[in-house]
Amino acid sequence: MINLTIDGRAIQAEPGKTILEVARENGIYIPFLCYHPALKPIGSCRICVVEVKPGPPRPLPACATYVAEGQEVVTTSERLTAIRQELMKLVLINHALECPICDKGGECELQDLTHALGVPEVDLTAIPATSPPDYESLLVERHTDRCVTCGRCVRLCRDHVGAMAINFMQRGYFTELGSGLLPLDCEFCGSCIDICPVGALINKQFKYRARAWEVTKTEMVCPFCGGGCSYELHLKDGEIMRVYNGETALLCGRGRFGWPVITSPERLRTPLVRVNGELQEATWEEALAAAAGGLKAVLEEAGPGALYGVGSPRATNEANYLFQKFFRAGLGTNNLDNPGRLHYVKALSALGQVFGWPEVKEADGPHPKPPAYTSPFSVKEETKGSGFTFVLGSLEELPRADAALILGADLTPELPPLGWGVNAARQKDDFQLVVANPRGTKFDRWATVSLRYKPGAERLVVAGLMKALLTAHPDLTPAIPAQGLDDLKESLKKFSLKEYASRAGVEAADLEAAAAILAKAQAPAILFGTELLNQDKGEMNALALADLFLLVGKPGTPGSALYPVAEKANTRGVCELGVLPDRLPGLLPLDSPAAPAFWGEHKPVQTPGPTLLEVLDKLEQDEADAPRALWLLGGDLLRWLPNRSRTEKLLSKVKFMVVQDAFLTDTAKLADVVLPVAIHAEQEGSFISSTGQLGVLKAALGTDGVLPDWQIICRLASALGVPLSYRTPAQIFAEFARQIPLFAGLAPRKVVGRTGIPAELKGTFVLFDLDISLPGRRPFTLIIGKVLQHSGSFTTHEPCGTLVVTPEAAVSLNPEDAAQLELKAGDKARVISSHGEVEAKVALDPLLPAGVAFLPEHFAQPAAQMLTLNSNLVRVSIQKA
Amino acid sequence: MILPLIKGLATTLRYCFSKPITLQYPEEKRTPYPRFRGHPELVINEDGSRRCVACTLCMVVCPSNAIRGIVPAEGPHHEKYPVQFTIDLTRCIFCGFCQEACPKAAIKLNNLYELAQYDKEVLILDIERATQKKPEMRAPDWL
C-alpha cells in the first residue's frame, strides 16, 4: 500500500493505480474527458490536470500519473481551474450545441463538465469546421460536429472490439472521427455509442425516442448468447427504448440491437392446440388441459418411460430445474436431455473424463434465508473442490492469460466476450496467440502462429502440437498430478510430426512454433467452440484439447483455463441443472449419495436415460421403448439436428408432442399443443453463462398473453398429477441451490467454481482417435456455423435490429472457387450433399481456403441441416442454380 | 364637526363627474399588460411550422405537470419535432417556467385570461389546439 494525500486527505492506495482512479475510489472529484475506466488512459485532453508534489512544476494529468509514496496531490486551485476552463473553451469552440435535439442531452459528459467547471462563455472564435453528419451507416449515426476527439471510441473499437473500424482523419483543429469517408462497415456492435462522452455517436434505435432522464433502468442479463453480458434496459412507458452498457460499453450487435425481436409480430401470443389436424388458437386452460390429456393418455397406456423431455438452453435455470424435477421426482425417469447434446455436452463429457466431474465437499451450510439468487452455502477453510469446473475459466481472468490457443472457433461470432477477453489479453506485450481454424478469422491478424488446417482435422493438429511439445520437452510434466502420460506418448507415436502436419494440412514448423509458445507460457488459455464440438467426433476433439490442457495448462494460475463455448444464454445452466439423462442437478452422478433429494418419493434410478440422439435411433428402429410423447421446452429440433429430413420423419412418429416456444418454429408446427413462452425481460430467472457467471433476468415488461416457462411447467405438471407450485423463480433457485454444494458462494455476477473454493485437481490423459475422414467424394467441404449478427434462429425474426446488417444467409466461397464455378457474389447456387440440397445466395470470402465453403445455420432458408448427416461438416458439390 | 362631512361629500361629487374606473365586463374587455402571463401555447414560424423540437425541457420544468405527452418524431431531413403535445390548462399555474426553459422560444405564455369553462376537457389542449394559428400573440377571443 502507498500513502499519499489528496487535497490534504491522507489516503492509502494500491500501487500501480493512477491518481484519478484512486481519487474516484475515494469519492474525490477530478474532472476528466478522455479517460474511461474500461480503457487504457492516454492523457490527451488534460482536463484532469492536478498539482503533484514532488513532481514537475507544471500540472500533471491525473488519469495518466501513477500514485507514489508521499505524494501530495491538489485537485483544485485557481491555476487548475483556469487551465481546465481554457481547455473547455477550446473543446467548445464550434461545438454543435444542439442539446435540445441531441440524444445525449441529459447524460452528456460535456454538459456535466461545462457545469462543473463553470465555463462562463466561449470567447474564442475559429473558422467553422463542418462535416455533415453520417446518416448512412446502419444502426449507428455519427455527428462529427459534436465530437470532442477524446479517442475513446477509436481505442475501444481497436483494442477491445478488435474491429478497427473508426479512426481520426485530418490533423489539429480539423481532426475528425471517420471511417474513410464511407459509411461504417464494421461489426455493428454499437459499443462506441456507449463509450462516447457526447452525442457524436448515436444509437439509431434510440434516436429521438426518449430523453435520457425519462427512462427507467433495469439491470438485465443478455438473453442472446452464452456470453452472459449484463446491461441496462431502458424503458419508457413500458416500452424498451434501448440497451445500454455504461460500465464496460462492450456488447455485441445482437445484444444491443436485437431486442426488437421481442416485439415481433411473429411471436406466439396464444396457445395453439391441434384440432382435426390443424393448430388452432386456444385459451390457456384449454391448451393446458389438451396437453395434460394427451400426455396422460400416453403415460397411462405406456408408463412413465413413454414421455421424453428436451430442456432448453434459452429457458432459465429455474424452468430447467423444474423440468427435470417433473421427470425425476414426478415420473421417476431419466428420460430427458437438452440440445446442448450436439455440442456443449460433448465438451462436458470429455472434460469429465480427463479432469473428473465436479464435486465440492465440506461447503459451509446451507445457511437459512440467503438473499435472492444466492447460494445458501459458503466456502470455509475445509471446503474442497475437484473436477473440471475448476479448470473452466472465467471471463474476468481471461485477460491475464499470457498465451492463448483458439482452436475450431470463429471466436467473435461464437461468443463475443471471449473475443473481447483475448483482445484485452493481447494488450499485454508478452501475450502470444495461436489461432487454428480451417477458415481465416479476425484473430489471425494478431496471431503469432496461424494454423489453417483441413476441416475436421482438429485432433491431428492437437496431436501434432503435443508431439512437437513432447519432442522439444521430453520430460514435460503436467502442472497437476496426471495419469496416462506414457500411454499418450505411445499413441502419439502413430505418426511423425511431419505426418501429423501434412495430414492436417499445416506446416510442421508452425506446429513446432505453436507448441513452443504453449510450452513457454505461464498462463496458457485454450478456447474452442461449437464449430469443432458440432462434429460427430466433437467429443474426441474436446478430449484432445482437454489432454493438451492437462499437458500444458497451469490450473490455478489466473487466465490459464479452458474456455469451451456454451452457445446459448443458458446452455451451461441447462446442463448444470441436470437436464441430462445421466447427470443430476449440480452435475452430480446418478449414483451420488445426494441423489435421493432429487427423486421425491421415487427410488433413485441409477441407469441413465437415452440421450437425445439415442432417442432418435430408437424411433428410427421402432424400438419398444422409444418415446411416444415428447415435451420440448423450446428448441427447434428440426432446425438444429443434423439430417433434417430424417428428424422430420422421426418426429412424425411421436404420438403426442408438446412444445413451449416463443415462435411457431418448424418443430412447433408438428406439435399437438404449442404453449407460448415469455422471453427476455418478460420474465424473471437466472442464467449461467458460458464462462460460469450467474446472470439474473428481471421482469420489466408486460407478458401480453404468454407465460414464463416455469409457470407453464408448474401448471402442466400439476395437471399431470405432479403438484409443483412456486410463487417466484427466486424460490425455485433457493430450492435447488440447497442441493448443489458446487454453487457454494454463488451470487449474481459471481462465477461457478470461482467463488474461492480451493481446488484439488488431478487428471488422466484419455486417448482419442485420429481418424478424420469425412465420407463422400464431393469436391467441397461445407462448414455449417455461426455468423456474428445472429444467435440461433432467435434473431432472424423481424424487426430484430441486426437483420439490417445480415438479413439472410449466403453460402460463402473462396473467390477463386467461385470463379471456377462461374459464380459471382449474389448469384444463386445449388448446394448438394448426398442427403439433400438447398439453394443459397453466393458470397465471396477470401478468408476461406480453396475447397471449403461456409453456410450460416441461423435462417429458415436455406435450411442448412437438409445437407448434413451427423456433423456440421459435410461434403457438397456446388453449382450455379 | 361639519368639516369632515363636507370633505367626504366633495370627494363623492368629484368622482361623480370623473371617468369611471369599473370596466363594463364582459361588454368591455381589458387589454392586459405586455408582461401579463396568460396560458402557454406553441409558437409557430412565419411559414406555419412549429418551432418546438420536442426536447421536453418545458415538461421537465413545469412545476404542476401541466405539460405532458410530448411524442417526438424524425422528419425527412432528420429534424426532430413533436407529433403529440398536451398542455393541461386545468393544471397550469401560469408560472412561465416553460417559456423560460425553452431553448427554441417555442412555447410562450400568451395574453389570454378568459379560461373559465363548463367542460374541463376543453382546457386540455392537444398539439393542434395548443399551437398558435398565426405567428403572433393570440387575440383574447378564441377560446
Ligand code: SF4
Ligand atoms: S454532445 Fe452534449 S453538449 Fe453537445 S449537443 Fe449533445 S448534449 Fe449538447
Ligand code: SF4
Ligand atoms: S459499432 Fe463496434 S465495430 Fe463498429 S465502429 Fe463502433 S465499436 Fe467499432
Ligand code: SF4
Ligand atoms: S466520437 Fe465520441 S468517443 Fe469518439 S472521439 Fe468523438 S467524442 Fe470521443
Ligand code: SF4
Ligand atoms: S456477446 Fe452474447 S451475451 Fe453479450 S451482448 Fe452479445 S449476444 Fe448478448
Ligand code: SF4
Ligand atoms: S421546451 Fe420548447 S422546444 Fe422543448 S419541448 Fe418544450 S416547447 Fe418544445
Ligand code: FES
Ligand atoms: S482525462 Fe486525463 S487527460 Fe483526458
